[in-house]
Amino acid sequence: MSRIRPRTPFRTAVLSGTAVLAAAALTACGGAEGSGTGSGKAAEPTTRISVNLSGRQAKAGEPVTVKLAAGRLQQVTVTDSKGATLAGAVASDGKTWTSARPAAPGTAYSVEARDTGGGTARADFATASPEKVNKLTLAPGKNTTVGIGHPLSIVFDHPVKNKAAVEKRLKVTTSNHTEGSWGWMKDYSGKDRVDWRPREYWKPGTKVTLAAELNGVDSGGEGGWFVRDYQTGFTVGAHQVVKADLDHHTLKLLRDGAVVRELPMSGGTPGGDKASWRGKTVLMSKEGTINMRSETVGLGDAYDKMVDYSMRLTWSGMYAHAAPWNKAYFGNTNHSSGCLGMSTSDAGWLYGQVRPGDPFEVDGADAKGTQAVNNGYGDWNVSWADWQAKSAAH
8 A cells, every 4th residue: 555645645556355445544744753763754653544436437336435444533525526425424443434325326526534633635536427327207396285195206217126225215204204105116107106105195284305315326227327316395285185976976075074065077988998997096187278089098089179177187098177068967977988077167166176186086886997006196095004015125
């Protein structure tokens, strides 16, 4: 190893029987008494340290470790090229400092170590650039207010093989210590997705934050590396639930458990693909006036309409919306192509009352089955025990 004076960069050395380490001498600010040097100068006390990562193509995804040969470390600072620091801690014996997070790919780092005697030393290294980068999409959006049924949902651009490692870096904080769990699935799009769902519907007023500390985490397989962190937060609004009864052809809006208004409706035609899904679904989005075409949901050329007050409930095309062409069936017959249809005035009123995240609880025999967990936000159709089993971190 080479002797290094204060503020001098580390040199690298190959240590026998070990990997290549960045090594340096930690030099105290004041020299010690000389001992027969013959020059009259005090000898400079030195302490050697090593860093587990070195060079310009160091392996990402590992914590940075700084080791001290003698004495005790006081502080170690690892800073990237953007000025961000890696948090870490000195071991109880004072010999080793380890970062709490891994080194990220494609990043240059500077290491500065200080011992209890006041000596300092520096080192620099850079990690290899990633061959593939994984990104994600978060819902709900940042600083939004959502209904009591909206899960925290993450969809990844590329497959995630190391699900447990990724899940451990997803930190959910709530203002009232809400119990919840992550659950993995294949999104309706075919991409990997993980949702964080409370055990029961959110309590109104709950504030939720997510810190996805993924920078430096390997997705595994062909998924690539995460090269940044993500943050989002939202607030839970009023306790609102929409109950749709397919057998009695009614739709009720309940607020804090009390019925605000009951509306006549017509659900999907039973006995085939046009039937509605039953179960606890969640209002995904309010889309206003949109063009609905039967070809997009596999129903041939049965319809092509501009539809008002459209409220999306599933990815497969189930909406609640205005359906004035079906007015003869409101309150008495299920005769739609799978959606929950109402008069224009009733749909307009409901559209103005609900927000994304409000649960729509659809019940009745005239259904084609229960909404799948990944077809929109069907998380609530899974028991709590089965939902917890979807976590990769257990």
